[in-house]
Amino acid sequence: MNWKAKLITHKGIPRIAVFFDKDVRLIEYVKTFKGATWSASKKYWHLPDTIANRAHFKIPPTPILSEEGIRQLEKFKQWLQAKRYSENTIKTYADALKSFLTFYTHKTVSEITNDDVIWFTNEHILKNKFSTSYQNQIVNAIKLYFKTIRNEVLIIDKIHRPKREKVLPNVLSKEEIKFILEAPSNLKHKAMLSMIYSCGLRRSELLHLKLTDIDSKRGIVLIRQSKGKKDRIVPLSIKILEMLRVYYVQYKPMVWLFEGQNKGVKYSEKSLQSVLKQTLQKTKISKPVTLHWLRHSYATHLLESGTDLRYIQELLGHNSSRTTEIYTHVSTKSLEQIKSPFDDL
Template sequence: MTVRETKIEVDKIHRTKRAKLLPNVLSKEEIKLILNAHSDIKHKMMLSLIYSCGLRCGKLLALQPVHIDSMRNIVLLKNSKDKKDRIVPLNPKILEILRDFYKVYKPKTYLFEGQTIGLQYDARSLQLILKQALQKTGITKPVTLHWLRHSYATHLLESGTDLRCIQELLGHSSSKTTEIYTHVSTKSIQQIKSPFDDL
């Protein structure tokens, strides 16, 4: 059937609503268990950097030693998602572990290199490191590396960090993306007095 000379009114087209899924967040206690699960300093360092800097897996693996500014306690993230460079703070405790890591591994091209020197670490191997950490800690949630990033953002929000600041740290171009963390932060929820208390 051919429809001729028919104007389509874009405003009247019914769009299906995208499911609003909340990000998965771990407690600080669970994060601590995961980060301390590995005795291997490289494995511990990779997971710790993802959480402490709110990094995506790809950003972590693309890091080079020159991107770590130990004098200013910052990490430079080159060409983020929106093609802009950005910086994130480097926790002094993380810097200590990083110095120990340097002494052992002496990275050349990438901060985290695989079996072959000069080539970056494999993303699947990194996921396996997380899986092993979960097995060691007994955490049965289907945790992914991205959960560490979500947890970082939520924990920042719960400790009183401004939403605009979190947006900058995560490299979100829209504040709408960052606002989703307000729905998983338990800070305001925990302050609500339950009517059950009055029974």
């Protein structure tokens, strides 16, 4: 049958994704497998990752990392931890290096060369159609590993690195933002989503806010040790402050501004994502909105209201002004002043 299958992770669970052109017979056939599920967002069927299913779809056994590879990976992780890299960065870099060392499990680590990195890029990353950002992460991780653990320098110019995709940030209109923020009936849910938009927060920044980070007298929010291990302050909306006061009286959080069911335990990322999903179901917005869209919208709306780009950079916590400048490409303020020649026909 004309299909392709590969291993994936769906909601943290190993699965087998099956790809094929739309065919009623194939759809009915895949449905005969126990646990077969259609992913509307990814546009593929996926099945339980079992030995029988792997054999049926001719998926080769997963390579196992050698003992030497395990030791090298652990050394790399310890170095990253000692340098105080964030947990997310450590996981990303460690996973990237693990996939590389697993690919070369048949060679000793000391035998791996610059040419092996090029071969890995072509035979693993490109053939599996991984994203350019993932490819760059892999190369960055391998480069850092060679430099710090192997004390060798890779000739990066010889390694194929893709041009970064120039993807514009997704932005919602103020009307759409209003629909989203007014949709939740639960006050905590409303307050969390409103905080992200009104302060331009990242998801992790919201969840790491403590009660002491809200300075009502000065009208600011202190965001501690965010991306790049930097502290910054952002203005606190009067409307948000009033909402938080009502929220505090009702929920009485102890340590974190937003806590889960157990007092003193911060709200989980998974639950926050679920809040947005439930909220979107109550609106008529069909766009694949993520929490980060609220941050993008905050920045774009500030720009459209006349806020200087340098201030927006500070408010968002960007290291480079080039990162912030991308919002000039999605702002409609200047576009609205341009008249299409079509209107004169």
